[in-house]
Amino acid sequence: MENPPLLDVRDLKIQFSTDDGPFDAVKGVSFTVSKGETLAIVGESGSGKSVTALSLTRLLPSPPARYPSGEILFRGENVLKMPPKRLREIRGGGIAYIFQEPSTSLNPVYTIRSQIAEAIKLHRPDVKDVDSEIVKWLDAVGIVNPAQRMNDYPHQLSGGMQQRAMIAMALSCQPDLLVADEPTTALDVTIQAQILDQLRELRAKLDMAIILITHNFAIIRGLCDKVAVMFRGDIVEYGPADDVLSRPQHPYTRALIDCIPRLGARQERLRTIDYEALTKS
Amino acid sequence: MIAFLVRRLLISLVLMFFISLISFFIVTLTPGSPYPWGEMNPKVSPAMKENFRKQFHLDEPLIQQYWLNMRDLFTGNLRSIKDGRPVIERIGEAIPPTLALNFTSILIALSFGLLFGVWSARTVGRWQDTALSVLMFAFLALPTFWVSYLAIIGITKTFGLPLLGTHSFSLEYPNALSRFLDYAWHLALPATILALAGIASQSRYVRASMLESLSEDYIRTARSKGLDESTVHYKHALRNSLRPVITGIGALLPALIGGSIIIETIFAYPGIGRLGYQAVLERDYPLLVALNFITAALVLLGNLIADVLYAVVDPRVRLE
Amino acid sequence: MEPRSPAQRVFARFRSDRIAILSTAVIVLLLVTALVFWIFSLTGIDFPADPNATNLQAKLQPPSFEHWLGTDNLGRDVLSRVLHGSYISLTVGFVAVAVALGIGVGVGAISGYFGGWVDNTLMRIVDSIICFPTFFLILSAVALVGPSLLNIVIVIGLVSWTQTARLVRAEFLTLRESQYVKAARSLGQNAVPIIFRHILPNAAAPIFVTAVIGIPEAILTEAGLSYLGFGVQPPQATWGNIIADGKSYILDAWWLIVFPGIAIFISALAFFLAGDALRRASSSKSESN
Numbered sequence: 001m002e003n004p005p006l007l008d009v010r011d012l013k014i015q016f017s018t019d020d021g022p023f024d025a026v027k028g029v030s031f032t033v034s035k036g037e038t039l040a041i042v043g044e045s046g047s048g049k050s051v052t053a054l055s056l057t058r059l060l061p062s063p064p065a066r067y068p069s070g071e072i073l074f075r076g077e078n079v080l081k082m083p084p085k086r087l088r089e090i091r092g093g094g095i096a097y098i099f100q101e102p103s104t105s106l107n108p109v110y111t112i113r114s115q116i117a118e119a120i121k122l123h124r125p126d127v128k129d130v131d132s133e134i135v136k137w138l139d140a141v142g143i144v145n146p147a148q149r150m151n152d153y154p155h156q157l158s159g160g161m162q163q164r165a166m167i168a169m170a171l172s173c174q175p176d177l178l179v180a181d182e183p184t185t186a187l188d189v190t191i192q193a194q195i196l197d198q199l200r201e202l203r204a205k206l207d208m209a210i211i212l213i214t215h216n217f218a219i220i221r222g223l224c225d226k227v228a229v230m231f232r233g234d235i236v237e238y239g240p241a242d243d244v245l246s247r248p249q250h251p252y253t254r255a256l257i258d259c260i261p262r263l264g265a266r267q268e269r270l271r272t273i274d275y276e277a278l279t280k281s
Numbered sequence: 282m283i284a285f286l287v288r289r290l291l292i293s294l295v296l297m298f299f300i301s302l303i304s305f306f307i308v309t310l311t312p313g314s315p316y317p318w319g320e321m322n323p324k325v326s327p328a329m330k331e332n333f334r335k336q337f338h339l340d341e342p343l344i345q346q347y348w349l350n351m352r353d354l355f356t357g358n359l360r361s362i363k364d365g366r367p368v369i370e371r372i373g374e375a376i377p378p379t380l381a382l383n384f385t386s387i388l389i390a391l392s393f394g395l396l397f398g399v400w401s402a403r404t405v406g407r408w409q410d411t412a413l414s415v416l417m418f419a420f421l422a423l424p425t426f427w428v429s430y431l432a433i434i435g436i437t438k439t440f441g442l443p444l445l446g447t448h449s450f451s452l453e454y455p456n457a458l459s460r461f462l463d464y465a466w467h468l469a470l471p472a473t474i475l476a477l478a479g480i481a482s483q484s485r486y487v488r489a490s491m492l493e494s495l496s497e498d499y500i501r502t503a504r505s506k507g508l509d510e511s512t513v514h515y516k517h518a519l520r521n522s523l524r525p526v527i528t529g530i531g532a533l534l535p536a537l538i539g540g541s542i543i544i545e546t547i548f549a550y551p552g553i554g555r556l557g558y559q560a561v562l563e564r565d566y567p568l569l570v571a572l573n574f575i576t577a578a579l580v581l582l583g584n585l586i587a588d589v590l591y592a593v594v595d596p597r598v599r600l601e
Numbered sequence: 602m603e604p605r606s607p608a609q610r611v612f613a614r615f616r617s618d619r620i621a622i623l624s625t626a627v628i629v630l631l632l633v634t635a636l637v638f639w640i641f642s643l644t645g646i647d648f649p650a651d652p653n654a655t656n657l658q659a660k661l662q663p664p665s666f667e668h669w670l671g672t673d674n675l676g677r678d679v680l681s682r683v684l685h686g687s688y689i690s691l692t693v694g695f696v697a698v699a700v701a702l703g704i705g706v707g708v709g710a711i712s713g714y715f716g717g718w719v720d721n722t723l724m725r726i727v728d729s730i731i732c733f734p735t736f737f738l739i740l741s742a743v744a745l746v747g748p749s750l751l752n753i754v755i756v757i758g759l760v761s762w763t764q765t766a767r768l769v770r771a772e773f774l775t776l777r778e779s780q781y782v783k784a785a786r787s788l789g790q791n792a793v794p795i796i797f798r799h800i801l802p803n804a805a806a807p808i809f810v811t812a813v814i815g816i817p818e819a820i821l822t823e824a825g826l827s828y829l830g831f832g833v834q835p836p837q838a839t840w841g842n843i844i845a846d847g848k849s850y851i852l853d854a855w856w857l858i859v860f861p862g863i864a865i866f867i868s869a870l871a872f873f874l875a876g877d878a879l880r881r882a883s884s885s886k887s888e889s890n
Contacts, residue, residue: 543829
């Protein structure tokens with residue numbers, strides 16, 4: 001038997017209370033992530049993938065969110081049953097996040113420096129020279145002239161630079177697991193590629209596990225070890241990335257993969273997904 | 282920043298013009314006799330009427346009247362009907378006590394408004410929030426003069442302490458401290474009652490604004506870093522919620538000055554409010570025009586200061 | 602789960618709110634009382650007593666079985682005066698708000714529809730009016746035109762339309778830029794009817810909330826004017842002028858001050874709470890859960 005996985009999610013259900021009664025956003029999903037491994041959770045908006053990602057450190061506002069069943073074991077500890085103080089140690093220190101909208105995810109009234117410093121002071125109190133640590137991480141994520149840039153306010157940076165700053169902030173706490181929730185969706189295509197390259201490079205360097213949440217199968221190739229495909233609150237397909245990409249079993253996965261525009265392939269029109277057929281199956 | 286200030290200043294000048302027009306026309310365009318004594322008063326001689334017409338340029342065309350009255354106001358030629366003193370002088374005397382009263386009230390309204398608003402936002406959806414909300418609307422629903430009376434009855438009957446005026450009469454102060462305490466005591470009750478509505482509106486602003494900030498993405502980021510709820514609320518959300526708090530001061534001012542009419546009358550406090558009530562009672566038109574104009578101008582100035590303060594708080598405005 | 606319209610949703614949320622139910626009940630009770638005593642005063646029914654009948658032998662009596670809320674300095678029954686004051690106070694609230702709504706919707710629509718310098722001028726006027734200490738402006742105007750029920754509601758209305766105007770204007774501006782109005786325009790249709798057909802449903806909730814909140818504000822303003830002697834004139838009782846009449850006797854006859862004050866306080870609180878509950882129910886973001 002190998003070591004227990006870094007993250008072990010078992011039969012996780014997430015429910016939201018609404019005006020029209022409870023709504024099941026996630027209907028019992030299970031997956032694992034080992035140390036240094038990269039898992040992609042793929043699905044369209046509303047499939048429950050972001051909700052799943054946020055639940056890993058209970059970031060969903062509660063109420064309305066509830067966890068009627070399931071376990072989220074991080075290093076063997078159940079996140080759902082953690083006292084608040086322990087949970088805050090895990091947040092940032094064990095599991096760090098980067099989000100979809102870098103422009104709104106950084107606090108507009110504080111400098112990049114103060115926002116990163118806050119994270120470092122919290123999780124690595126032994127670091128003496130916080131400023132040079134900030135410079136080191138900003139440099140690592142490819143921000144030019146970091147000693148100067150760190151004194152900028154978020155709105156003084158471009159979208160790509162903001163996302164790099166977010167990544168630097170997440171990494172500066174040296175987490176074991178980075179959750180990247182649609183990290184490139186809000187960015188230009190060229191910037192997207194740069195950010196993904198950056199993540200790939202950092203993953204190799206830091207031996208850190210990553211959960212990449214995306215709706216886009218195209219960005220998974222070469223970055224992820226495993227893929228979980230989510231559809232309407234369920235994981236409909238789960239396995240090694242190569243298998244899922246080359247031999248998709250579930251019709252929804254096939255449909256998603258078919259939607260990737262391929263260079264050189266002759267297609268009259270963009271493929272769309274036939275939902276009616278899917279719900280019947 | 283400079284451009285922002287210049288723009289605000291220009292807009293303020295335009296507003297100032299409208300304010301002067303409105304305050305002038307309240308008196309001039311209101312139907313009824315132009316004379317404060319009424320058309321038929323037998324005690325008023327034709328000479329008095331003539332004098333009045335001349336002093337307020339009533340024979341000139343309307344635009345000319347407006348212009349001449351404004352000029353007179355600033356040159357000290359606009360005089361009170363009651364005692365013939367320049368209105369600007371009488372208003373000048375009443376401003377310091379009113380500033381002391383309103384400044385104290387603003388401090389009370391801001392600090393308690395902030396406290397209650399943040400508390401409400403922190404406990405949103407729980408009984409504390411509901412109770413605070415009801416309490417805040419209760420503050421709004423209390424008639425000022427009624428509360429004042431109840432407070433005066435309560436305090437004079439239980440403690441037998443003097444309350445009215447700016448200070449106690451025929452009292453020898455042994456030192457500066459006792460003098461200050463006496464003045465502060467006389468200020469405390471009217472300032473608190475005057476501030477009640479302000480506490481309520483301010484706390485509602487803060488609450489709404491805090492809730493909006495708390496739903497922002499950067500709050501999720503702050504939580505995802507592992508920050509505790511106090512830091513999330515007081516450092517990340519509160520700072521972003523300050524705009525309505527600061528601009529709220531602008532909205533607070535007219536309510537305070539309006540409210541000080543009743544408060545100052547009840548507490549015999551010699552400020553703008555009591556002067557205004559006297560002007561109304563004596564139908565002292567020049568004083569009425571000038572008071573409306575000057576109080577509105579003060580509010581405008583307050584708004585301008587709030588805007589500049591806001592620019593200091595928010596880096597995004599600073600760079601515009 | 603049956604699909605529900607937005608209005609039904611608002612109503613369902615409002616109905617599940619305890620404070621909303623309680624404050625609405627108080628308002629209904631007030632309205633019924635006001636209506637009943639208005640009819641009494643028209644038909645000359647003196648229940649529980651004639652509010653204007655003086656009896657100097659029985660002046661300044663504390664609450665008793667005969668006079669539940671005591672009598673005033675002229676021996677008039679305070680309970681009768683408070684009850685008969687209800688419809689005047691409520692009339693002030695409702696009519697003043699109606700005047701403010703009329704002006705506010707008109708100015709807001711003109712401003713939002715024409716835009717440009719018209720909008721600019723009107724909005725600068727709104728900004729200037731907001732600078733005036735409202736109560737002082739109202740007091741000055743009422744003193745000049747003479748205090749009567751009609752004058753008071755008109756003056757209060759004339760001063761308190763600014764918020765409504767801003768709301769309506771904002772709604773107009775949003776709608777003018779909205780895709781469906783643009784689409785309709787590009788098809789050669791006139792934008793005006795479209796805007797009007799859509800403006801009311803869209804701006805209705807915030808305008809209604811402003812109106813509900815405006816009612817207690819007008820009632821409180823009238824009470825303040827009454828206190829200063831510029832409210833609705835005696836012998837007609839209003840909650841404000843009962844207190845004003847009693848102010849000379851505050852140390853001897855607390856009931857003259859306390860009871861009408863409670864009447865003002867409770868009705869104002871009920872309207873404020875109902876208005877806020879309505880705002881909560883109609884806001885798209887649910888803030889409490």
